[in-house]
Structures are given as structure tokens and as C-alpha cells.
Amino acid sequence: MKTAYDVIIRPVISEMSMDMIKDRKYVFRVMKTASKPEIKQAVEEVFKGAKVAAVNTINVKAKKKRLGMGRPEGTRPAWKKAIVTLKPDSETIAFFDGMF
Secondary structure, X not given: OOOHHHHEEXXXXXXXXXXXXXXXXXXXXXXXXXXXXHHHHHHHHHOOOOOEEEEEXXXXXXXXXXXXXXXXXXXXXXXXXXXXXXXXXXXXOHHHHOOO
């Protein structure tokens, strides 16, 4: 059985994701087989007080990676990204508050 901590792998910290926080949108790397209702339930369970309005998911394709001279070409793994939008009356996610 999947727990909330199995569904949410880690937050995605980038310039674009930090700019989205102003719009109450948070970006997470999630389990590849997780569905939108599972992601919503996991975020509300892990971050108490957060009420999710919408979940958008993106399957990020694997990218080729060069390993150096004389070595074969490798690939980075494919993964799934979730953009979680919170309701206006919801509390913010405290983990991201210290990033600014």
C-alpha cells in the first residue's frame, strides 16, 4: 500500500517553481504511477492545513546524457512532476516559506 510519503518524492526547487509560489502553486516530484486524486490526498495529509484546489501532472521524458570521451551515451531517468494549486482560504506550505 502506498503512503503519502511514497507518493510525494521531493519538492522541485527551481526559478520557475519559486515564481509560481506567488500564485499558490507548488511543484513536487511524485511517484510515476500516482494519480491526481492520490497526489491531492498526499499533499493534504503531509502538509496539514493545505487545501488543494487542483493538481496538474507532467510526465518528464528521459534525456540523453553524455558521459565523457570513450564512454557510451547514457540517459537520465524519466519522472513525473505535479503542480499543486492551493485554495485561497488554505494555509501556505511552511517548507517553501523559508526559501525567499
